[in-house]
Structure formats: C-alpha cells, structure tokens
Amino acid sequence: MSGTTESTAVRITGYGVISAAGAGGKVLYEAVRSGTLPPGDGGAQALDGQPAPPGVRLLSVPDFAPREYLGRKGLSALSRTTTLSMVAAELALAGLPEPGGPEERADTGVVLGTSTGSARAFAEFFRESYEAERPYLVSPALFPGLLLNHGASQVAMRHSFTGPNASLAGGQISALSALRYARNALLTGRAARLLTGAVEELGAHTAWAWHRGGALGERPALGEGSAVFVVETAGGGTGPAAGRSLAELTACEVAFSPLDEGPDAVAAALARCVEDALRVGGAEPGDIGVVSAGASSGPGWSAVEARGRRRALAGHTPEVLRVQEVLGETYSASGALQLAALIAHWEDGASRSDGRADWGLVTSVGHDGSVGAALLRRPSAAG
Amino acid sequence: MSELAPRRVAVTGLGAVSSIGIGIEAFTAAVREGRDGVTDIQSFDSTGFRHTRAGEVHDFRPRDHLERLPAEKWGRSSQFAAAAARLAVRDAGWDADGLSASRAGSAMGTTNGEARVFQELTEQWMAQGIDGIDGDLAARASADRIAAAVNTELGLRGEAQTFGTACSASNYAIGYGFDLIRGGAADVMIAGGADAVNRATHAGFHRLGAIAPDLCRPFDEDRGGIMTAEGGAALVLESWDSAVSRGARIYAEVLGYGLTCDAKHPTQPDRDGIAECIRRAHRDAGVEPDEIDYVCAHGTGTAANDSTEVAAVREVFGDRIPPISSIKSMLGHTMGAASGFGALACCMALYEGFLPPTATVRSVDPALGPDLDCVPGRARPARPRIVENHGFAFGGNNAIVMLGRPA
Numbered sequence: 001m002s003g004t005t006e007s008t009a010v011r012i013t014g015y016g017v018i019s020a021a022g023a024g025g026k027v028l029y030e031a032v033r034s035g036t037l038p039p040g041d042g043g044a045q046a047l048d049g050q051p052a053p054p055g056v057r058l059l060s061v062p063d064f065a066p067r068e069y070l071g072r073k074g075l076s077a078l079s080r081t082t083t084l085s086m087v088a089a090e091l092a093l094a095g096l097p098e099p100g101g102p103e104e105r106a107d108t109g110v111v112l113g114t115s116t117g118s119a120r121a122f123a124e125f126f127r128e129s130y131e132a133e134r135p136y137l138v139s140p141a142l143f144p145g146l147l148l149n150h151g152a153s154q155v156a157m158r159h160s161f162t163g164p165n166a167s168l169a170g171g172q173i174s175a176l177s178a179l180r181y182a183r184n185a186l187l188t189g190r191a192a193r194l195l196t197g198a199v200e201e202l203g204a205h206t207a208w209a210w211h212r213g214g215a216l217g218e219r220p221a222l223g224e225g226s227a228v229f230v231v232e233t234a235g236g237g238t239g240p241a242a243g244r245s246l247a248e249l250t251a252c253e254v255a256f257s258p259l260d261e262g263p264d265a266v267a268a269a270l271a272r273c274v275e276d277a278l279r280v281g282g283a284e285p286g287d288i289g290v291v292s293a294g295a296s297s298g299p300g301w302s303a304v305e306a307r308g309r310r311r312a313l314a315g316h317t318p319e320v321l322r323v324q325e326v327l328g329e330t331y332s333a334s335g336a337l338q339l340a341a342l343i344a345h346w347e348d349g350a351s352r353s354d355g356r357a358d359w360g361l362v363t364s365v366g367h368d369g370s371v372g373a374a375l376l377r378r379p380s381a382a383g
Numbered sequence: 384m385s386e387l388a389p390r391r392v393a394v395t396g397l398g399a400v401s402s403i404g405i406g407i408e409a410f411t412a413a414v415r416e417g418r419d420g421v422t423d424i425q426s427f428d429s430t431g432f433r434h435t436r437a438g439e440v441h442d443f444r445p446r447d448h449l450e451r452l453p454a455e456k457w458g459r460s461s462q463f464a465a466a467a468a469r470l471a472v473r474d475a476g477w478d479a480d481g482l483s484a485s486r487a488g489s490a491m492g493t494t495n496g497e498a499r500v501f502q503e504l505t506e507q508w509m510a511q512g513i514d515g516i517d518g519d520l521a522a523r524a525s526a527d528r529i530a531a532a533v534n535t536e537l538g539l540r541g542e543a544q545t546f547g548t549a550c551s552a553s554n555y556a557i558g559y560g561f562d563l564i565r566g567g568a569a570d571v572m573i574a575g576g577a578d579a580v581n582r583a584t585h586a587g588f589h590r591l592g593a594i595a596p597d598l599c600r601p602f603d604e605d606r607g608g609i610m611t612a613e614g615g616a617a618l619v620l621e622s623w624d625s626a627v628s629r630g631a632r633i634y635a636e637v638l639g640y641g642l643t644c645d646a647k648h649p650t651q652p653d654r655d656g657i658a659e660c661i662r663r664a665h666r667d668a669g670v671e672p673d674e675i676d677y678v679c680a681h682g683t684g685t686a687a688n689d690s691t692e693v694a695a696v697r698e699v700f701g702d703r704i705p706p707i708s709s710i711k712s713m714l715g716h717t718m719g720a721a722s723g724f725g726a727l728a729c730c731m732a733l734y735e736g737f738l739p740p741t742a743t744v745r746s747v748d749p750a751l752g753p754d755l756d757c758v759p760g761r762a763r764p765a766r767p768r769i770v771e772n773h774g775f776a777f778g779g780n781n782a783i784v785m786l787g788r789p790a
Contacts, residue, residue, distance in 0.1 A: 050513055115525040116496060126505035129586040135431040136589035143587035144649040144777050147494060148526060148547025153778030156646040162656065165644035165780055166555060167547040169526035177544055188562050204513055212518030256534040256543040368531045370543055
C-alpha cells in the first residue's frame with residue numbers, strides 16, 4: 001500500500017513556531033537535535049515578579065517581544081497566551097510565498113488548541129473582582145481575554161478571516177484535537193484554508209499548579225510556545241501556495257480511554273489511533289521514518305505512549321524526535337511543537353530513502369485518558 | 384469515507400441539568416409554561432454587586448444522576464456535562480455496554496470551562512499565597528475535562544472534544560458531531576455544553592452594564608440585559624440507521640449547520656457576520672428561508688444583541704420573519720450550554736408541536752421593527768417542520784444549527 005487518496009489529503013503549506021528555542025522551525029529543530037536551548041532568563045519574564053516553584057526548570061520563550069511581530073497597537077489587553085498564538089500565526093503567514101487575497105478571507109478560518117486560555121488572565125481577573133473597590137469594577141478590556149477563544153478570535157480580527165473560527169480544549173492532545181477539527185472542516189468543504197495549531201503560556205499560576213499537582217515527573221521542566229500551520233485541501237490549486245507543500249496531513253485520529261480502565265487500556269487506545277491513522281493514510285508501520293514523540297511528562301505517561309506506539313508499529317522502530325525532553329512540558333502546545341519539529345526535521349533535509357520512510361507520526365497521550373496520533377507524509381517533490 | 388453517501392443524523396436522546404428543571408421532561412414542562420429559574424446568587428458572595436440574581440441550579444446532586452464518574456474529583460462544569468449526558472443516554476434508551484462498544488464519542492462546548500475551580504484557586508492564592516494552592520484542585524482546572532467527564536461517565540472510547548468557542552460552543556459541538564456521523568467517522572456522538580455561574584463572569588458582564596436587575600427580558604423595550612446562568616445540556620446524535628434499527632424514538636433530524644467569524648470586535652455582534660452564518664446554515668441544510676418555521680434566538684436580552692440579531696434575520700428572511708423567541712427569558716444565559724439548551728427546546732418543539740416562548744417580554748421594543756412575533760408569555764401550540772437554533776459569542780464566533788421534524 002502506498003499513496004494517499006486525494007480526497008482525504010490535506011496539505012500543510014506554511015508554519016510558524018515560537019518556543020524556548022526561539023522563533024522559527026530551524027532553531028527548534030537545532031535545539032531538538034542538539035538537546036540544548038539558547039540561554040534563557042529562567043522564566044523571569046513569564047513569572048512577572050511571582051515566585052517560582054522550587055526545583056522546576058522554566059523554559060520560556062527567550063526575550064518574548066510580541067510588538068516586534070505585531071506592532072504596538074492594542075497589545076496591552078492581550079494575554080501571553082493570545083500574543084504567543086498571534087505571533088505563531090504571523091510567522092506562519094509570513095512564510096507563505098504570497099499572502100492570500102481579500103476574496104479568500106471568507107473561506108479562511110482559525111482553529112486553535114488551548115486547555116484554559118490564559119490561566120493567568122483568568123486568575124487575575126477573579127482577583128481583581130475581589131480586590132476592587134466594588135466587585136464589578138474590573139477591567140472591561142480584559143474581560144474577553146478570559147475566554148478560550150480569545151487567541152483564535154484575535155488572529156481572525158487581525159487578518160479579517162471570517163471563515164470557521166474554532167477553539168478546542170484537549171489538554172495534552174489539544175493540538176491534535178485542533179488538527180483533526182481543521183482537517184474535517186477542510187474535507188467537508190467548510191473552509192478552503194485554515195490556520196491551525198495550539199498554544200501554551202508559562203506563568204506562575206500554571207507553574208505552581210503543575211508543581212503542587214505533582215505530575216511533572218523526576219526532572220521537572222515546564223515550557224511554553226505556540227505553533228500554527230496553514231492547512232489547505234489537496235485540490236486547492238489556485239491559492240497562493242499552490243503546488244507547495246511542506247507535508248501532507250494524511251490522517252489525524254483522537255480517542256479516549258476512561259482512566260478507571262487502567263493505563264494499559266490507554267496504551268491500547270493510542271495503538272488503535274495509530275492503526276486507524278495508518279489505514280486512513282494508506283501507510284504501513286514500515287513507512288514511518290520518524291516519530292515526533294509526545295510531551296507527556298507525568299510519571300508513567302511517557303511509558304504508556306511508547307507502549308501504545310510500539311504495539312501499533314509492530315516491531316518497526318523509526319527515529320524518535322524527543323521534543324519534550326528539550327522544551328519541557330508544554331501541555332496544550334505540545335502536539336503543535338512536535339509537528340513543527342517534524343516539519344523542520346524534513347526541511348533540514350534529513351536523509352531520505354527510496355520512498356519508504358517518508359512518513360512521520362506525531363503521538364500524544366493526556367493525563368485524563370485522551371490519546372491522539374497524526375500521520376504526515378513528506379512531499380514527494382522538493383519545493 | 385467520501386465515497387459513501389452522507390448519512391442522515393437523528394437526535395434520539397435529550398438531557399438537561401438546568402435551573403428550570405433536571406431531565407428533559409421537567410425542562411420541557413417549564414419551557415412550555417414560561418417558568419424562569421432566576422434566584423438570588425448563592426454560588427459566590429455577591430455583596431457589593433448592584434445586580435445579584437442569576438440562573439443557578441440549586442438542587443443539583445451529581446450522585447443522583449452519575450453512575451461511574453467520581454463527582455468529587457471533577458469540577459462543577461464537568462459534573463453538569465456528565466449528568467446531562469447520562470440523562471440523555473437514558474432518554475435515548477441506550478444500554479451502557481452497547482453504547483460503550485459502539486463507535487461513540489462526545490463533543491461538548493463551554494465558555495468559561497471550569498471557572499468555579501479557578502474561583503476557588505484564586506481564593507486560595509489570595510489567602511495563602513500562590514504556593515498555597517491545592518494541587519488536586521488545580522488538576523481539575525482544564526476545560527478539556529468537560530468532554531472527558533462525559534466519556535468517562537459513559538465509558539465512551541471515541542473522541543472527547545471540548546469546544547471553547549464561548550457562548551455558541553454547543554452549536555459548534557452539535558455541528559461537529561453531525562459531520563462525524565454524516566461522514567461515517569462515528570455512529571453516536573453526545574453533543575452539548577456546560578458552564579457554571581461564577582464571580583468573574585458575573586463581574587465582567589456587570590462591568591459592561593449588561594446584567595439585568597430582576598429578569599432577562601429579550602426583545603422588551605425595557606430590557607435590562609442578560610442574567611448569568613449555568614447548567615448542562617446534552618443531545619444523543621446517532622446515525623439514522625442506528626436509530627431505526629434500535630427502534631429508538633427520533634426527536635428530530637440534524638439538517639446541517641453554519642459557522643462564521645465576525646473578525647471585527649471582541650464583544651460586539653455583527654449583522655453581516657450573523658446574516659452570512661444564517662445563509663451558510665440554510666445552504667448546508669438545503670433549505671430556503673421560507674421553509675423555516677421558527678428561530679430559537681441567541682436572544683441574550685441586551686440591546687446590542689437583540690437589534691443586531693433581528694436585523695440579521697430581516698436581512699435574510701426579508702418581509703416574512705418566522706416566529707423568533709428566546710429561552711434565555713427563562714434560563715438566563717447559560718453561556719457555553721446556551722445553544723445546547725436551545726437545541727433541546729427546538730427538538731421538543733418539533734417532537735411535541737409547540738413554539739417555545741419569550742416568557743418575560745411585556746412590550747416588544749418598537750425599535751426592532753414591525754411584525755416581530757417573539758411568542759410572548761407561554762408556549763404556543765404549532766407544528767413546526769424546520770427550525771433554526773442560533774448561537775453567537777464574544778470573539779465573533781457565530782454558529783447556527785438547523786433541525787427538522789423527523790420524516
């Protein structure tokens with residue numbers, strides 16, 4: 001079996017990513033390959049004066065300055081979650097050969113994964129209500145920023161994208177939830193082009209939540225970032241990126257296993273996702289050249305993911321990109337950063353064989369029993 | 384999957400956890416009578432607020448409804464979602480093992496996720512410092528747990544998708560479930576939404592001057608704004624063949640849906656964006672404006688929403704506007720659950736034959752134009768065939784679901 005059916009293929013024509021490695025796919029892949037990050041500030045900017053939890057490495061975006069990408073106007077009411085996703089979207093659009101015209105905006109939409117929106121913005125808004133002179137004397141400009149759809153709606157407003165605009169909360173698998181939704185929206189004709197990805201913000205509130213929850217494992221590290229992909233249907237030959245493809249998103253499957261059925265059932269559910277993705281994409285385990293592995297850092301969860309993958313790949317052992325070991329726990333953003341690293345790996349010109357091993361896999365396991373797998377294929381021709 | 388003909392999608396079960404009733408029978412009875420569920424706020428200390436009423440669910444005891452989910456480990460929004468889903472599945476006559484073994488998942492919408500968890504965490508932060516927050520509580524803060532709660536309660540192995548598209552999120556969820564079943568990727572989807580009354584949401588709308596003093600009065604010339612509210616709504620969506628082979632009661636057929644994004648303003652609704660959403664929903668369902676018998680309005684009860692929504696409806700429907708009412712007159716604004724409750728009311732309207740009322744309207748705002756039938760007071764007997772369920776949101780996220788009488 002080889003090749004994809006045209007009707008189920010979705011092309012990734014551009015992407016933008018920002019993480020502790022900096023801005024762009026090249027620095028991300030260099031970090032993943034070398035296992036080292038550029039020197040950061042230990043999370044000082046993201047903590048914004050709040051104390052850091054002891055023993056947790058904080059791997060924030062170095063010198064994050066949204067105005068460098070977005071201009072100064074209107075940024076003061078935007079959370080870090082929102083500006084991270086806006087910057088990733090900006091980078092994704094900037095990477096296209098030419099921008100889409102105004103006539104395409106009605107069929108262009110935004111689909112982002114985020115589990116809480118900005119936890120900091122939410123908590124601080126609550127706090128303002130308790131501390132203000134009257135409990136309702138909160139900042140009206142900050143109110144929309146509590147919502148999970150704030151990032152996606154800001155990206156749409158910035159570019160007048162009036163097509164489908166969705167925000168999905170999927171915990172660890174948020175990015176795969178968003179990719180699956182976007183793929184479905186394209187294949188059902190609800191949009192012609194979507195900016196899709198996911199975001200996670202590092203801050204004191206989330207850092208302490210992770211620390212107190214005890215789910216960070218033995219070498220705790222927390223990261224942040226966002227990756228956004230421009231996805232289009234395979235047949236869309238008239239767009240600005242016609243013919244150009246960084247990768248095909250040939251399948252994206254997500255599933256669930258109730259936790260009371262135990263971790264082995266979760267591993268089995270992931271195996272089922274991978275098998276389904278291979279079936280939908282028309283690939284076999286041996287076609288997988290590289291796996292961009294999940295960012296599940298909790299005790300035992302990495303092992304669950306590896307077990308599920310092993311089961312589905314039936315003895316085949318592709319190269320593994322360990323994104324989370326470098327970037328830290330990036331929760332909602334993890335799947336998007338994994339996919340960005342995979343594409344950057346391919347862009348780097350990693351060795352290709354005779355048509356085999358041209359496929360890549362992104363896998364993710366949440367702490368609540370959710371699992372997901374995306375199957376990607378390298379474009380057959382360069383450029 | 385694209386080689387197969389699209390499958391029809393049936394609604395076979397309905398579940399409501401609301402301030403006007405728990406279970407679809409109690410909910411429907413209240414809607415038909417035009418009974419409201421607005422009371423003095425109990426879920427947070429409302430001292431200092433000028434407006435202190437909300438649509439809270441006071442008699443919700445999760446253990447009365449849940450069979451599997453350990454409620455004490457989940458936030459209130461997740462509890463609402465799981466309970467509404469359990470009620471819907473019982474209503475649909477699915478046995479637990481049969482549903483669990485089928486290709487079934489959930490899609491649930493929310494505006495504020497687990498806001499009550501955030502409320503409690505903030506109180507801990509203020510009292511004990513940021514290092515004093517409870518880790519077990521913090522682990523309940525993620526909004527994705529709302530759909531995860533549904534899958535956990537029902538033992539579903541398909542996907543658990545939580546939509547964070549604010550106050551139209553249930554319609555997004557229903558639309559997504561519809562697409563999955565229609566295309567053959569799933570056979571059953573539990574779709575709906577949940578939200579919980581909380582201090583931040585109340586304060587935010589209060590600050591915008593958008594909260595009514597006594598009751599929510601959509602379309603009324605003396606409207607005062609919204610009433611913050613809570614609850615969980617769930618629908619069992621199922622392939623037509625599955626429903627028929629089970630001998631299930633079919634309340635309604637999902638005919639299609641439409642989505643647009645205004646992309647103009649973070650909080651203000653936009654006539655053009657809504658009108659285009661209506662057109663997209665009609666096109667997707669293959670229906671014309673003159674076939675629509677009823678519009679279940681977003682109808683929040685703010686001047687901005689009412690005037691924009693009615694103007695958009697006039698733009699699409701022209702001279703003949705179908706009856707249009709707002710069940711927020713009874714429930715208040717249940718946020719992410721709102722369009723889920725709208726869908727429940729639409730399904731019952733189609734199945735039993737009535738038009739849900741705008742219970743609290745006294746004198747229709749003349750600024751909304753002539754011949755606006757907002758079904759004042761109590762439900763009206765009717766035989767609607769095709770109805771339209773509106774959901775709009777901050778961020779310009781418009782979503783409209785079309786439902787039809789089963790035939």
